[in-house]
Amino acid sequence: MSDSLPPSTPGPTPASGDLEIKDAQLIFPAVWADLIERHGDRLTFPREFIWLGGAPGAGKGTNTAFIANARDITAPPIVISSLLTTPQATAIKNAGQMVGDREVIGLLLEELLDPQYRDGVIVDGFPRTKVQVEFLKLFYHAMIGSQPGDDDAAEEWAPGKPMFRIALLFVTEDVSVERQLKRGRVIRDHNRQVRESGVGDLLEERVTDLDPGLCRKRYKAFKDSTFDALQSLRRIFHFHFIDAEGDLPEVQRNIVREFTYQSSLELSPGVFELIQAIPVATQLALHARQELVKRLEQYHEEQPALFQSVIRLIEAKALPIVRAHAMSGHAQINFEDSLLDDPLALRMMIDVCSERGFHATVDLHRVEVPERINPETWEVYCRTKKVYRVEIRYPPSDIRRGH
Template structure:
């Protein structure tokens, strides 16, 4: 009779799986250098042309990233679809890594994201949703910015300079508190469930994704805490380096979008090359010259009356007699053009008075001088034509016209 114990003792021992070893190098500098060297070797240094503007978009679950992304694109005049990292990780490249038994770690994420950013369609700018999410990715982003600045300096005095512009990186976080986040996630779950139930019942429409975290309060809270502990802190660590925009997304959509507009207003000092900005700053901003425009207008009009009353009254008489009858006939359109050869308008000060008078009365006036040569004499021997110069002042007056129709 065979002894089972002796058989088992004589059988070869089953191999024991070694404990899993995470072979990914966690040193951000090493990861970045490997990815950069690979890209430089593949594309060439002169072709490492990253976007001029990057908006790194993060948000608490339910904060409205998906809802507000198209609006952010419109505010910043971006036309390319946002780069969603979670979608990139479902790309064929990422799937090849997973199919080969690998894990999509920081090195793979950094390389996939950097490759995507090099696509020509993102040259002017891109919204990057879901990056960085770890400390390693944060450090790699800092190193990328340093390299972008380095490339800019390297190619600044070459014909390739236009491809290496001053980079601008925005960190934008849409934030809601935990209570609001959980409520929005669960509400979204109910809406999706009702929609899918109707689709299954009627056979009309398309099923929507049902997220497990939208079905359970506990799961929704866990998702929010993961955001706070990982993504939020990763983005917060960049606020001292890049332009950080904290958007309160608790309120209604209109209020949230108003906050976004305020945060992303154009700022030339941040976006232009410093040399370009230094040249432009000699001219005042429109917002600066209008600050005291009303007070300055009042002062000038009073000066006209008390110091140059004779000319001032002549200009008023001219407007009343020659211009206003025509303006009144254009009350519906709100736009009138008057041509005049009156010698009064040859005086630059009279023109200034005319414009100020219309401004005070609520109109917008623009005066354009046209010089027309009028033939007067022909020399029959030489064929030379003598002309006199005719000066025609075209006065454009615009204002808010009348609405002839109200309603249907």
């Protein structure tokens, strides 16, 4: 018996996800070919992409500049909704065509070639659909020259590879609706004042910002399409889920925490492996106080004579100079005492100063001091003198003058 179906029998309906993947696989090569035809095959795109999405009222417009600053991105964001009002998009609409995924993707890729985005760019409002998500994967693999099915290629960043970050500003439905309605009220009040006074510019009033039902419908559309689409990229690209429900300072603290430099993400694996044995500065400071206490106690128990000698040297030589410079909070002291030839004594001095609230640094200078002259050859014989220059900083005196 044949496994084929009779001509009159419909075949199985492809799942919607399969259709969307197929749509993207048809759209992308055509758009990419058009781009190469116009610009050649040496296409230069940004080094870092932040693909920014968010629920209605999540504060994308409010926080985009802050995110750019957190990542040292100086170029303006690319806002997908604004691309649809460009002359290119207008020409498409005037020709009676729809601005669909193919057109949006073409407009986006064309814009991304602008040199101002070379070091980094934020793309606001993309991807929003599963077709656009699939396009994003195809775009990434085209840039790095890997095969479309090789999602692991995105996990190991290396020099020359673009860095893709997905950033999602999230709020719950109730918060989203409340913020949309508040925005509607603010814009409506502003426009009423402009009309009454004749001063100022009218702002766009969205019908969806005035109707609670429409606000909820917008949020549902976001959850059903954009949210799920972005979530599917979690295992492929660096993903930043940002809680945007609090007030602005709290949201921006969340953004800073998400976008703080992370060497394990931004360095290639080879470079990171070389440097990771060196501790991060914040790790050193994490238990510095406890370590200081431990060392001071060990000095007292294991090297009491040396410890006492160092303390006497500080009292006799350093303190008078420190007191004399109390106004400035900065003193420099030269020590020629051989006691400090012992590295442990130097460490003791620094630790004692730290325990007392002083920041001390030590620099060793070797000075050649003439001792004698050979009367026959006039050759000068010198001895090397060690000078330990100790710089001590501390809070200066605060003098308040009355007027």
